[in-house]
Amino acid sequence: MAIAYRSHTSVTGSLTNNKPTGTADGDVLINGEGAFDTTAIGQPAGWTELADQTIVGIRLATAWKVASGEGASWTWTGGAAGSTIGGVVAFTGVDNTTPINASTQRTNVSSTTVTADPVTTTVADCMLVWIAQSSGGVITVPSGMTERISEDGGDYKV
Numbered sequence: 001m002a003i004a005y006r007s008h009t010s011v012t013g014s015l016t017n018n019k020p021t022g023t024a025d026g027d028v029l030i031n032g033e034g035a036f037d038t039t040a041i042g043q044p045a046g047w048t049e050l051a052d053q054t055i056v057g058i059r060l061a062t063a064w065k066v067a068s069g070e071g072a073s074w075t076w077t078g079g080a081a082g083s084t085i086g087g088v089v090a091f092t093g094v095d096n097t098t099p100i101n102a103s104t105q106r107t108n109v110s111s112t113t114v115t116a117d118p119v120t121t122t123v124a125d126c127m128l129v130w131i132a133q134s135s136g137g138v139i140t141v142p143s144g145m146t147e148r149i150s151e152d153g154g155d156y157k158v
Contacts, residue, residue, distance in 0.1 A: 001092070001093035002093050002125065003091055003092070003093045003094050003125065003126070003127040004091065004092050004093055005089070005090075005091060005146075005148065006020060006022055006023065006024075006027060006090040006091060006092050007020040007021045007022050007023070007089075007090055008020050008087055008088060008089040008090065008148045008149055009021075009087060009088050010085075010086065010087035010088075010149045011084075011085070011086055011087070012084075012085050013083075013084065013085075014084065015033065015041075015075055015076040015077065015078070015079055015084050015086070016073050016074070016075045016076075017031065017073060017074055017075075017076075017086055017087065017088045018072060018073045018088075019070050019071070019072055019073060019074075019088070020088055020089065020090040022090070023067050023070060023090045024067065024092070025067055025068050025069065026066065026067060026068075026092075026096055027066070027067040027090045027091060027092055027094075028064060028065075028066055028067070028090070028091045028094035028096070028099040029064060029065050029066075029067055029088050029089070029090050029091075030062070030063075030064050030088070030089045030091070030129050030131075031047065031062065031063045031064070031065075031074075031076075031086065031087070031088045031089075032060060032061070032062050032086060032087055032131035032133075033060070033061050033062075033063075033076050033079070033084065033085075033086040034058065034059065034060045034061075034084065034085045034086060034133040035058065035059045035060075035078065035079035035083050035084045035085075036057065036058055036083040036084075037057065037058075037059065037079065037083050038054045038057060038058075038059050039059065039078045039079050040052070040059075040078045041059060041061040041076055041077070041078040041079055041084075042076060042077035042078050043061070043063045043076060044074040044075060044076060046065050047063040047064070047065045047074070048063055048064055048065060049061065049062070049063045050062040050063055050064060050100065050103045050105065051103065051104075051105035053105055058133060058134075059079070060105065060131070060133045061076075062103075062105060062131055064099060064100055066096045066099060067090070074088075085133070087148075087149040089129065089148055089149070091127060094127070101121045101122060101123050101126050102119045102120060102121050102122065102126075103119065104116065104117040104118070104119045105117075105131075114132040114133075114134055114139055116130060116142075128145070130142065130145055
């Protein structure tokens with residue numbers, strides 16, 4: 001089965017993200033939580049952190065999980081009250097044993113140019129997911145990618 005986007009949810013000013021509509025057991029969920037401060041962001045039980053990076057007043061943490069009997073929402077910890085943004089994207093058709101083949105993360109400050117580090121996959125038929133945060137204004141989504149989430153005036157994108 002090919003990997004496909006199912007749905008997403010997003011939130012501004014809260015660390016509680018609702019489950020994306022239609023999420024089914026076996027879907028792979030990707031999360032990005034950003035904060036406009038440097039307080040550590042903690043993952044809810046069952047989520048596996050990919051990266052957590054801070055640079056000059058902003059922080060971005062990413063994580064994943066395979067959906068299994070999920071409740072209505074999850075709550076992350078950390079981030080100053082009202083300074084957080086985040087989203088959860090659900091995908092179908094993902095290998096549940098090793099859903100993340102390769103990953104990289106970079107956080108830029110005061111720029112709408114967010115340059116992704118190169119990533120090389122080692123298996124065929126991978127889905128590339130790009131999560132970006134900037135304190136510098138609206139981020140432009142790279143050519144060939146589909147924007148699913150845009151929050152906080154455009155300075156957080158998935």
